[in-house]
Amino acid sequence: MPAVFLLGPTAAGKSALALAIAARLPCEIVSVDSGQVYRGLDIGTAKPDAAARAAVAHHLVDIRDPDQPYSAGEFRQDALALIAQIEARGRVPLLVGGTFLYFRALERGLATLPAADPALRLAIEQEAATRGWPALHAELARVDPVAAARIAPADRQRISRGLEVYRLSGQALSVWQAQAASAANPPAVRLILAPPSRPALYAAVDARFDAMLAAGLVAEVAALRATGYDRELPALRAVGYRQVWSHLCGETDYRAMVEAGKTASRQYAKRQLTWLRGDPHGHWLDPAGADVLDRVCALIETGAA
Structure with missing residues (x-):
C-alpha cells in the first residue's frame, strides 16, 4: 500500500480519523503540522496525547523547542526518510495535518532560490x-506572468520576493519553482476531510477553541511566556497562541481574546478550504459520514490514486 496523505482544515477531525485508520490498518502517523513539532505547544496545536502516542507510533512531534526554527525543507527531508523507514517495516505511512506548505514541499520539492538581498x-x-x-505587481506580470497570476496585487511580501528573485538571477521565480517540481514525488492516496458546509466547520472551530480554553490553553501560554520566549517567534505567532499572549500582556480582556481567537481560527480554516479546493486529486470525505472509516480503508487498501 502507498503512503496516505490525510489533509483537511482545522477542527475537521483528522487526528481522530487517523487513529481509527491505524486501529484497522498497520499504520504509523507522521505529523504534518508546523505547530506540533514544538515542545510545550500542546493544547493549542491539538497535539496527540500520551495515550494516542502510546497506541500508535507518531513522528515529527516534539522535535524542536519554540525558539528553534524548523523549515519546510527540513520537513521534506525528514518526511521522505520516515516514509522509507515505515515502508521498510512493512507498514503504511499515514501523513496527517493541515500545514499544506509542508505537503506541497513534500510533493513538489523546494527551489533553491537566490538568497535574500536586504539592499534590493x-x-x-x-x-x-x-x-x-499594484504597479509592482504589473511589473512582475511582465517578467513572470505565471507567478503573478497566483499573487494578489496587494500581496506585498510575495510581489517583493518575485521581483527580488528575478532581479538577482535574471530568471523568473516560477521557473525556479518548476525546476524544484521535477523532483521525485512519493506516490500517495490523498484524502481530504472536510464538512460539506462552511457553517458546520465554523461551529466545530468555535467548539474546539472553547475546548482548548477549558483544557488550559491560557495556562499553557503563560508557561511559555514565563520561560522568556520572544512573542514574535514564528511558533508563538500561531493562531490561538498569539491571541492568548496578547490577553496575558493586558492588551485585551478575556472576552475579546476569545472572540479574536475564534475569528482567527475561522479565517485560517477558510484559507485552508480555499487551498484544498484547488486540489484536483483528493478524495473528499465528510467527517460526519456514517461510512467514512470504511470508505477510507477501502481507498487505502486499493491504493486509489
Missing part, C-alpha cells in the same frame, strides 16, 4: 512607496 528588498519597498504595490 529595501529598494523594492521604496519603489512601492512611490509607485504603489
